Amino acid sequence: MRVKCETCGHKALINSRNEIDPKVVDLYCTCTNPECRHYFVAKLTYSHSIAPSQLQAKEAALDYLRGLSNSERQALINQAQIAS
Ligand SMILES: [Zn+2]
Structure with missing residues (x-):
């Protein structure tokens, strides 16, 4: 700096x-x-983020997944496996 x-x-x-x-x-x-x-x-x-911290992104993804039903969660997992 x-x-x-x-x-x-x-x-x-x-x-x-x-x-x-x-x-x-x-x-x-x-x-x-x-x-x-x-x-x-x-x-x-500190001003602002350009890209979120990976720590925050993982926590946000987990919070989102916890809010889904089992079938919605499984559908997302299936989509992720197809995409990779
Ligand atoms: Zn000077």
């Missing part, structure tokens, strides 16, 4: 991090430009 100094645009190093909550982290950064040496905090936040 790259962080740029917002003052001079040079690369900055992340010195430490402070987790504000599971989706927000403060990054304590120092600019590598010897003429600048800006020390600042950048905020890293």
Whole structure:
């Protein structure tokens, strides 16, 4: 991950991090430009998923299957076996 100094645009190093909550982290950064040496905090936040976690997908599939009758569940299994 790259962080740029917002003052001079040079690369900055992340010195430490402070987790504000599971989706927000403060990054304590120092600019590598010897003429600048800006020390600042950048905020890293979770935004959204592009593809769901495989852990969540499996759990969602199991929840869905549990809600089906035995015959509906068997029909899906048969379709899956035909498709593979
Ligand atoms: Zn700088």
